[in-house]
């Protein structure tokens with residue numbers, strides 16, 4: 298099984314206080330901690346486990362700038378044989394369809410049986426996998442939390458509301474978006490990273506990929522972010538302040554008053 | 560801008576989902592003059608009941624009754640919609656596991672703009688539809704505009720639009736023949752229900768919820784100690800279950816349990832909408848988070864900016880002394 302996994306480098310929202318900068322033109326990028334998108338880490342792990350069972354190889358592909366290399370290497374260190382970076386100034390400002398169009402060109406460089414994406418990334422769009430499948434005219438399933446290979450088809454589970462699992466059979470080749478919790482992504486140590494440090498990662502631009510420059514980037518985007526803002530919401534929470542002892546004392550009084558101590 | 564507006568109605572067991580009236584209200588807030596059409600797909604008597612129910616609020620209902628549609632398989636629904644929808648349509652879907660499955664590919668096949676997980680509309684200017692979204696797990700909002708001259712597929716976040724009240728007397732149009740002979744390269748097999756856990760958090764009145772902010776598995780004992788001192792039950796956000804630190808039955812959220820406590824202590828939980836989606840009945844929420852910008856502070860009544868590892872032992876000790 299030849300598997301392509303799409304990974305994105307994102308600000309780690311669990312680690313960062315994200316704030317709006319330059320009058321809404323961007324978020325404040327100084328001191329941001331970046332990491333691989335949480336969902337993509339599960340997708341890479343799943344691909345590696347499939348290859349360990351069925352044979353084949355895993356390629357990790359990322360569209361971004363040159364800083365993306367650290368993320369690609371980290372994911373390769375998990376056990377992906379190859380990496381691929383898609384870098385071109387002309388890609389900047391692409392909408393979901395633009396990103397999917399560029400990834401499609403990369404996917405067509407080789408014949409992959411299976412393409413995995415994460416269920417969603419930092420802007421919560423959950424769109425690129427489904428768009429890529431439609432562009433490639435391949436069957437698609439989102440929010441996948443189980444993959445079992447049965448010859449030319451996969452038995453897959455999709456996570457649906459309430460945590461129930463919807464089982465289906467899907468024909469290969471196909472595209473799946475992977476949900477967290479499907480596996481336990483392996484730990485990557487320094488040794489693992491060192492092992493892949495000298496593996497060459499091809500960097501492809503629009504020309505090398507053969508993508509029509511007019512079909513991607515800001516100019517082609519049907520969907521554009523106008524600005525970031527902090528919504529004027531209701532009162533928000535009453536914030537308790539003071540030393541740890543003082544705050545704890547206030548919480549005890551509050552919990553008592555509200556019936557929170559059984 | 561005149562537009563054909565369609566809303567896909569999710570339903571189960573002969574009842575329309577709560578999202579149906581939210582989509583109607585979203586459609587009306589988008590295009591006040593439009594007469595939105597409800598799309599109802601399924602099979603048998605249950606479908607008829609849903610079509611009737613929805614006709615009490617939508618002016619027009621297109622009903623597709625086919626055995627193959629008995630279970631909502633996006634891979635079947637997508638080509639059907641591509642076939643029946645007029646060019647340039649605006650299609651509104653719930654941002655549910657079905658909408659997420661169907662929407663992106665549908666927008667590609669329709670040549671339409673895709674606007675996912677919309678929480679508000681900001682008007683239409685020419686061919687530009689302006690919407691409000693959230694990014695970075697709800698830490699910031701964004702205005703986004705889509706060129707809808709070739710139509711749009713919009714998914715709407717649950718709870719973002721107040722349900723419209725039923726008003727219209729709609730007609731149900733049987734479109735079943737259009738859905739004949741559908742097949743897909745993804746075939747539905749069955750639904751495996753989520754397992755019940757050893758505790759039923761849905762019945763508890765006081766919940767202590769722990770999220771990724773607890774940091775390490777060993778720190779969970781701090782949460783257990785607090786819950787024990789309070790006489791409360793421990794539940795959690797999704798990453799705690801993904802890491803296998805607690806069982807799935809304790810997860811609160813759209814892909815976990817729906818709880819209705821009186822008091823909810825959210826510890827190191829950022830407040831993603833999928834988590835808050837599992838909290839019903841307006842509980843008194845107390846949030847502890849080290850990030851003052853965490854969206855949970857918008858949902859909570861009382862907030863504390865603190866490091867859990869410092870605060871929890873002190874809080875537990877004071878509660879023990881107070882009783």
Ligand SMILES: Cc1cc2nc3c(=O)[nH]c(=O)nc-3n(C[C@H](O)[C@H](O)[C@H](O)COP(=O)(O)OP(=O)(O)OC[C@H]3O[C@@H](n4cnc5c(N)ncnc54)[C@H](O)[C@@H]3O)c2cc1C
Pocket residue numbers: 310311416417440696769770771772773774795796797798799810811812813814815816826827828829830831832833834837847848849850853865866867868
């Ligand atoms: C289809 C789908 C379904 C989902 N269903 C669910 C669901 O049912 N339930 C659910 O919970 N999620 C669900 N999610 C995931 C959801 O989007 C979020 O990723 C998740 O809720 C985040 O959990 P969290 O708040 O614990 O972690 P994070 O978002 O990582 O937040 C951790 C918080 O802890 C704070 N923190 C860090 N260290 C400390 C410290 N020392 N002291 C105090 N605070 C600290 C941080 O500031 C941060 O705000 C779903 C996602 C998808 C795509």
Ligand SMILES: Nc1ncnc2c1ncn2[C@@H]1O[C@H](COP(=O)(O)O)[C@@H](O)[C@H]1O
Pocket residue numbers: 302303304305334336337358359360361393396413414415416417418419420421422423424425426
């Ligand atoms: N720039 C990118 N490079 C590679 N993969 C991406 C990129 N953007 C999105 N993806 C993939 O698409 C998934 C869903 O992202 P999104 O649709 O942006 O929420 C991610 O988890 C990635 O697998």
